[in-house]
Amino acid sequence: MLLAFTLSFLAMVYLTVVQIMPNWMANFMMGTATLDNGEFLLMSKPSQAIVVTSALMLSMFACLYLWLIVFMLSYNSETTVNNLARTPDPKSLSYRVMQKFLPLLKRIQAQTKRASSNTAAAVVSTPRNSSQTSSFGSRISSFGSQTSSFGSRTASRLISDFTSIEGTYHRYYDAVLDFPKLIFQTMSLSGYLSKGFPLPIIFFYVLPLGFNWLISFYRFQRNKPDPMLVVARVFYLFDLFFAVFAPIVMLLYSYYNFNMDRANFATREETLTPGSFDRIARLFADPIQVQMAKTSLANLQITGGEYILVKCFLNLLGIYKWKKVIAHLILANRSRREEKGGAKAHAHPHSRVHTIVGGIVFIFCGVGIAIYTALALSTSITNCSPYYHCPVYSYRWEWGQKSTCPCIVFIDRELAPKTYNEWINAPNVTDPLSALASNGYLQTVQIINRALPELPEALRQCKTLKDLILIYTKTRRFPEWTKELHTYSTCTSKTIFSIQVCSICRQIFSPKCTAYDSFARVGRQV
Template sequence: MTVVNPQTDGLEGGPHEAELAAAGVQLSLATPCVQRRESGATRSVRRLSQSLRADDGFTAVFGVLGVAMVAAFVCSALTLLYLAVIQLFPIAAANALMNTRELDYGEFWLLSQASPPLVGLATAMLLVFSLAYLALALFMVFFRDYALPVSARKAQALKPREAANAPPVATASVRPQQVKPRRRSVPKLRRQSSVLRELVAHDGAYHAYFNMALDLPKLLFQTVSLVTYLSEGFPLPLIHFYATMLVLNWCISFARFLRDARDHRLVVTRLFYLFDLFFAVFAPIVVLAYAYHTFKMDREAFAVREDALSPGSFDRIARLFADPVQVDVFRFGFSHLQLTKLWYIVVKGALNLLALVKWRLIIVHLIRAHHKTVLQRKLGPKACAARDEQASSARAPANRFRVAFGVAVFVSSIAAIVSYTSISIHVSQRNCDTLPQCRVISYRVEHLHETTCPCIVFVDRDLAPKTFDAWMNPPDATTALALAAQSGHLRTVQIINRAVPELPESLRHCHEMEQLILIYTKTQALPEWVREFENMHHLILIYTKTQALPEWVREFENMHHLHVESNFIHYPLHTLPPTVFSNMKRLRLLRFGGAATLTEFPSLRGLEELTMLVFSIPRGLTRLPDFSDLHNLAMLVIADATHLQRLPSLEPLRRLKSFSLLRRNAVCCNGYIDGVCNLTDYQCMPRAGEAPVSCEAARISDADIAVIQRVNGFLCSKNLTSDLSESEPTSVSTDGLCQGVLYRKCSMNGQTGICYNGRMQVIHCDIFGEYERMRRLEIALNVGPPCDHAVEAWLGMNALTTLTLHAAKRTLPRVSLLRATRSFHASAAVAHGDLSKFANNPTVHLKFRKPDGAIVEVDAKKGMSILQVAHANDIDLEGACESSMACSTCHVILEDDVFDELEPACEDEEDMLDMAFGLTHTSRLGCQVFVDESMEGTTVTMPKATRNFYVDGHVPKPH
């Protein structure tokens, strides 16, 4: 029996008195301790000081692995917090991660969102577990005392007070207790509790089975996740990474199950759970990291598209030009971070709760074991001998049953995982070798003895046919699509410039179909069985032969993007069910084009999530539906509404960011916009086969004008001289003028054009100017496809230009280029030649001195740039980069007094001026100098030469 005398052992009132009391040595004090109240700050400082004591410090309790544990808990808390944000704001989170906020008005990914109750439940669960992981970290650092028994905590709380007061006198009445080693033989009535202890205690004989019971649920869930990743066709690098991590996880768990050596510090256990925590919490983030790394989208080139092309243009839809495989990889990976189903929320919650319980058991065990070790060390040799005797009773080595059981469970599982993964990949790749159009395949073993290809994503497209015959008579893709659909796993179909007259019957078994994109496919109509695609959220039919949408289309309740555009000359859209949008409450993008014979458009009631609305060539419509419910609409485009008498009210469009009324529109000349009815205008003049346009007595309201001005909208095209029907490719405009060569100079109907594959059509001669402007801007900013000097010399592509552009590219960082293009977009009205916003500004008289010395006197309006003034008065001042500060071609020389009054040039302008010819101390870029009254009568001198981006006599004109 161990007897401790507080007086003879020098422990009376000493610092170890509390520990002895907690260990079972009870001292009766003659004089009670006087307790003084402590403030919260004092208690926090005391806890921190106790945490740093040598015998009870953080590292003494947890070791070096404790730092890794705290870091893992904090990272887990932050990760779960990020997942909670994803549940609430999936679209914003995806755009922020992938830098796609500017693409398709933030709707590039077209992500789904769960119902509000599920979103709330998932968010609450993730926040609770995030706080729980953070609480574990704080518990380890500041609140370790709470892991001790109540008596020990009360005893430790006395230490600071005893140090401040005179030590009390202990009586001779000391009731010692014996430190007894653990015994295996217990009375019969306590045998059940003893077995439970042997199972739960870290040093118990059956604790290996307890560990296995805790590990198996997580391991099984991770194994099911691997099977899911295989079936959804995740990229092979991700599959290999996940499978390797999973097998390693099973191996570590197996090693723990067979381990016999005592592990008082639980080093192996903690290493396993740290690995498991990384695997479970952070492995899904690896999918997003892979998607981010592999996603290739030339954002600078696409920013040029958005700036150079008209709003609502087909070529501004970023999603159509992106790689569908890269898009689907991100969408699939991101969808696994969204908890959209109740059972998934329950499973994730249970697994996180299990992980927290395991970690709390580990932390409490380490704290109590360390506390016990310290006390035994202080009690002297007899206590240490008792501890050694207890340690000698280690659990028996692994018997044959445990080894056999472990092999049956763990080794068989590992073998099954490796076999299933390798066989499924081999079988699927073998069966899909003959279908290169299957860009994503599902890795399954069920087709081991078959030749069926488990295709998920079918892509067959030619974005730039080179000959007229190749475009008019494309290869037939029906057979390949039928083979790909046999397995029933198809989810995405994208076919462009391939013939699919009728959708194959085998496609009807693909009930998981989500995206059906048919562009220039000659498809006659949608078969009725398409209505069975309940998950359809993306339907695009462009220039097919479909002229009517059936009534059952309204059954697509999950529809996000609906784009129907027909050939308005040969196969115009003429029928839309009046209730086609009645159930599409989640619709966000709606585009209709080529409806030349459609007389009434369906109601838009209930489409509160709609963000983009495009009416293209609705020549048969005399009125548009009401916009009352379109509160979230960000973009509205109306193009070629030749018989639209008036516009619906724009006041409900509170979040509108872009408004465009383009091409021929009756409202632009029937008096509705400006009160002047001019039926001889090109937009309203009579045409064969069309009903005549009549004057309109109603006028656009001041509130609607205010909405258009607020978003700097484009209202009515001016000086139109050609119709959209002239843009249709012909054998002459394709084979005769372009011969399949992009960016070649061509001439048609007396107008100079550029050979380009606009709207994914055959390469043909385009004379409308937008694609030429786009290519010139690409050259100026050194973005987009590489230049061919031999073909694009007429656009200014020569050796001098190449050197200049490379220098500009090095000078202008990525953000500068994007900022430059954004500023050009902000002045869209000016870019289209509309200077009406300066009409009421004061007039300032200016003089231009041309390179030959001639003086031209002009009247300018305050607020116009020198470049705009020059273009408005037919002065040949170049502006190759369209005012984006990516060139020096608008270099001008100012008078000293005017130069001194200007704000200093920014860094971007200075960089461009460094490359200008004839640079003087008063040189500036004409696009950055704006007219005001102080310039009255000043002379602007044009340099003798410029770094000419335009050659062959081309004179830049305002667009």
């Protein structure tokens, strides 16, 4: 646990730096600071408000993980133990919220008692003799005497039975907190699939996610005591992976799979004249590796308010649960030292109906995620395999709709034509580009030494197109509808026979952009 919290703290510090200096961090990680004037990956720049908010949020989480480390190391402190053993505050927000749900809690309690009335598990009203439950019972008793929201000690005890880790009905409380968290983790998997992450990364993510759903069901149906919270700690370690480490795994995968012949490129820079597209390192490198590195680094950035909310929810929920686990272990450790060999804990009552419903929800969701992932992977691979122009595509499966290739990156280039005729009479790529753009998912188009007289109408549907690179493509003009596209990050254009294509950048994209005869780059608007 201590190692996990330390790594989480370092990860939050790293993510904070990424928000503030994304381009510097990208160059530092990939070793590309000397390439393309430090703009090799062309990282997007969110609004200043998003950057400040996300940096402050991640800094706060870093401090909270550091606080968990200090809290965990203070298990022998008398002050810590006394604070944890203190009677709960009846005016606290958590207690007042639970009061609102008290009728529902009573209904669950009644159903559980009826289901277990004929079994030995019906021990809800049995006095607690263990060292741990006696200490907590005394706290509950004193708390009940001070608070009378519903006029009795029973209400206080019932709330504690649901919210306390050692509570009789705590598994219901766990399920309420686990389900939305698992939904958010599943949404992250959907994002990985839609962005076309490499298959090893998807498998590395989907397997723990499915296991997480199954562990949630196991915890829900389990009625045996777990005083050391072994199952809970394993489960929460998976949560740390999804909340903190999953984006960094993709970055490490990209880092170890990024290879560029820097010596060969340095020779090009020394021998070729300025203005030649062969001096652009981003075009010389493997486009798939470049796209992978850019996607992994962009995945670390917080670019929208909804992402801030998801990140905040997952981390706060994880920190809250770890705090409760550590507090329980500290009090249990003190109880074991004060009363050697206390009475053994009792099994918790359990409703068969609730177990069946929990199984339907958790198991079906876990299996459903595996089935959807398999269908999305197989469908997209089958539909995109005929198109060698599409090295990166989204993994999607839509019920009842015609399946086509959801291409994200279109690349068709020949960096070194072997003959003059091959250069002049280059193959026309209008039809394959039109076919792959019809879904509207294209984000990158890179065409070099291929004929593209005019952008196809289907490209108009690609509202998220960010990179448009056309070099020696015989493109004579851009249609008027290109003004509708506002997400461009780069526009690189050069054509043969001195056709001045680059001048259209000023008309189409932004009055702030600059254009050159051989290389035009549009100012970022992403």
